[in-house]
Amino acid sequence: MIQAVFKMRTRPEKRKEMLQTAQALKNLAKKEQGCLEYQVYQDPEDEDTIVFVGEWKSHRYLRDHVNSEGFGVLVGANRILAGDSVIYLNTISRKEVFNDFAALGNA
Secondary structure, eight states, rough: EEEEEEEEEOOGGGGHHHHHHHHHHHHHHHHHHTTEEEEEEEEEOOOEEEEEEEESSSSSHHHHHTOOOOOOHHHHHHHHEEEEEEEEEEEESSOOSSHHHHHHHHH
């Protein structure tokens, strides 16, 4: 599994517009083949920082996403509405889910 984290700092006067764009792009990405999860977060300590977190079955599906029209819109919006941005790619070999926080301490 590949996790892509795209962190951007939007200009304060463009924050609302970027969040609206982010929601639309999130909905598109979740429908793409190979997308396991796609979320958008706003940093509680810096409301101008928006973080996109996508999880893909493989590099191939992530590459398809990067070549998609929706990702192109995100890149364009980043140029117009944001400033600094960075992308992190994480390869994850195993994912575990814990519903019991006490059990996590014993893992």
